Amino acid sequence: MSLPQKFKAWEGLYKRWAEDPEGFWREFVERTSHLIYWAKKPEKIFEWQPPEPFKWFVGGYTNAGYSAVDYKTGLLGDKVAYIYLNPEAGAERKVTYGELAALVYKFSAAMRATGVKKGDTILVYMPNSIEAVAAILAAARIGAVSTTVFAGFSPKAVADRIELVEPKIVFTQDHSLRRGRKIPLKANIDEALKISAWRPSLVVVKKTEEGGDVPMERGRDMWLEEFLEMGKGHSAHPEFVESNEPLFVLPTSGTTAKPKPVVHVHGGYQVWIVYGALLVYGLSANDLIFNTSDIGWIVGQSYIVFAPLIMGATSILFDGAIDYPKPDLFWEVVEKYKPTLIWTSPTAARLLMRYGTNLARRHDLSSVTRVVTAGEVLNPEVWRWLYEDVFRRRVPVIDHWWQTELAGPTIGYYYALVSGMPHGLEHMEIKPGSAGVPLPGVEVEVVDERGNPAPPGHKGTLVIKRPHPGMTPTLWRDHQRYLNDYWGRYEGKMVYYTGDAAHMDEDGYIWFAGRADEVIKIAGHRIGTIEVESALVSHPAVAEAAVVGVPDPLRGEAIAAFVVLRPGWQPTEGLKKDLIEHVRKTFGPIAVFAGVEFVNMLPKTRSGKIMRRVLKRMWTGEPLGDLSTIEDEASIEEVKEAVSKMKFIKTAES
Structure with a gap:
């Protein structure tokens, strides 16, 4: 990849990787040996004989749980690892690295006492909590495989x-709180185990006063205290595993089809999340991280559980909604605990934007040195609000791109560079709306529908031309599905199809337009859903928007838009017309609308991604498909009603 002057800070890394990929990663393993523990150094960096799974750091023995816990305790024992916050419950708990290690050792011994061994699976159905983190880390330490399920499914x-x-064991808790509602997690598990033929043991964490009133099935269920007591006298020693053995299985969030069980492995996963932490986030042991994600998603696994501990940082472990019980709760947390790094989603940013700038400016935000978002495209208007209005151009606001399947940053902006290489706290030119450029070690192409390279500025599907260390090598017990769903041929070689529509500009920046199967085709023009949504959000009345392409007999497709208004604006037919004209002026006259409707909420996954396929299927009358990951079922009913009201809107070119 030829890079213009503005990318010179990464040029040495690109060149070194391009000339000797295996040497590049071998050197990185050596340079990060104080962060990632290797009981035995890798014998070979990369091995791949398609269609078999590729392997990274072959012959190396490590353990992600050991790197995160044991390897840090001696040096950082008294340092705070987590500040647990549950504002609804009025709970705050600080846990040091030493205290976390002691708890993880107890979990490790108790798992062994109940028969969990290397290669066995456990499942965690809990919100963000110290106990949930301990279960994940303990499973990793003994070579078991964890699956974390969002505590709301x-x-x-x-x-x-x-x-x-x-799983041999399912970990849950009696109840959780969400916006004033009690979520009966134990009851949900009881019901799930009536549906499932599988019979695991069940460990229950008591979080509420009335926890003891929760029905417990004799011989199957036990309280956490009973479980930990069983571990007394059993070994808590770590199990070092070959680099390519599974660490955890995480189903995708389900914006497209039935979730896929993504596998991440000990070696490549650790290397990639540390690499991204250094290059994109500038993460160090001096950081206090406020990450609003959940441990049920890949962001939570990578940048709440594993990477911050491996880096020796402190994290706010937040359990709750960022705007409940008060709309400025998010900013209040920032002022009180003084995080240096805010890690959040575009959805959360749009929510905060709805409440206005004044709410943010009432609080001292001076501790923050950078803001990072991912999950969906950060609309330019929202980026400008964070960068200019909230943080007054003082800190970089960094969008970037990756997937559950990719473990960590894959397209991004540099913030700080790897120690020992060109370095310094600097950041590259940010183009609002773009996710940045491929990280050194990532080779991408945008290809058209025929599989040919798309010229700069032309939309296509982003493909990754060779695996990087964080990429999932397979799906759990279904490698053939992995090959079928993700891999195709390009220039005679197998390449990874991301499924995301994008274009690359003349400078090498990548601009995402939504899922490839969500691109709207109007009279031969390919329009990204994100482009139209960003145009809508740039109107002062609009807080959020979702658009889909729906059948149109003349043009092939037209745009159906669902809009959430900011406080103070009223839904009117006149406003609909204003929004359409605004989009046509901002984006272009090729934006032909089938309809616009106002809603109070959009159907989203529990990780905050808009479920556009659901919107489209509502319009066409097709079955809605898998809704297991939806955040709020009420949004489905509301949008159904909105669809029933829509009618084709005549425009100048209609």
Whole structure:
């Protein structure tokens, strides 16, 4: 890849990797040996004989749980690892590296006492909590494989995941709180285990006063205290595993089809999340991280559980909604605990933007040195609000791109560079709306529908031309599905199809337009959903928007838009017309609308991604498909009603 002057800070890394990929990664393993522990150094960096799974750092023995816990305790024992916050419950708990290690050792011994061994699986159905983190880390330390399920999924969705991974133990808690509602997690698991034929043991964490009133099934269920007591006298020693052995299985969030059980492995996963932490986030042991994600998603696994501990940083472990019980709760947390790095989603940023700038400016935000978002494209208007209005051009606001399948940053902006290489706290030119450029070690192409390279500025599908260390090598117990769903041929070689529509500009920046199957085709023009949504959000009345392409007999497709208004704006027919004209002026006259409707909420996955396929299927009357990952079922009913009201809107070119 030829890089213009503005990328010179990464040029040495690109060149070194391009000239000797294996030497590049071998050197990185050596340079990060104080962060990632290797009981035995890798014998070979990369091995791949398609269609077999590729392997990274072959012959190396390590353990992600050991790197995160044991390897840090001697040096950082008294340092705070986590500040647990649950504002609804009024809970705050600080846990040091030493205290976390002691708890993880107890979990490790208790797992062994209950028969969990290397290669066995456990499942965690809990919100963000110290106990959930300890279970994940303990499983890793003894060579077991964890699956974390977002603590809000329905019993049927949980049952599906239990049958998928067949865990020996399921960890849950009695209840959780969400926006004033009590979520009966133990009852959900009870119902899931009635649906599933699999029979695991069940460990329950008591979080509420009435926890003891929760029904417990004799011979199957036990309280956490009973479970930990069983571990007394059993070994808590770590199990070092070959680099390519599984660390955890994480189903995708389900914006497209039925979730896929993504596998991440000990060696490549550790290397990639540390690499991204250094290059994109500038993460160090001096950081206090406020990451609003959940441990049920890849962001939570990588940048709440594993990477911050491996880096020796402190994290706020936040359990709750960022705007409940008060709309400025997020900013209040920033002022009180003084994080240096905010890691959040575009969805959360749009929510905060709805409440206005004044709410943010009432609080001292001076501790923050950078803001990072991912999950969906950060609309330019929202980026400008964070960068200019909230942080007054003082700190970089960094969008970037990756997937559950990719473990960590893959397209991004540099913030700080690897120690020992060109370095310094600097950041590259940010183009609002673009996810940045491929990280050194990542080779991409944008290809058209025929599989040919798309010229700069032309939309296509982003492909990754060779595996990077963080890329999932397979799906759990279904490698053929992995090959079928992700891999194709390009220039005679196998390449990874991301499924995301994008274009590359003349400078090498990548601009994402949504999922490839969500691109709207109007009279031969390919329009990205993100482009139209960003145009809508740039109107002062709009807080959020989702658009899909719907059948149109003349043009092939037209745009159906669903809009959430900011406070103070009223839904009117006049405003609909204003929004359409605004988009046509901002984006272009090729934006032909089938309809615009106002809603109070959009159907999203529990990780905050808009479920556009659901919107489209509502319009066409097709079955809605898998809804196990939806955040709020009420949004489905609301949008159904909105669809019933829509009618084709005549425009100048209609």
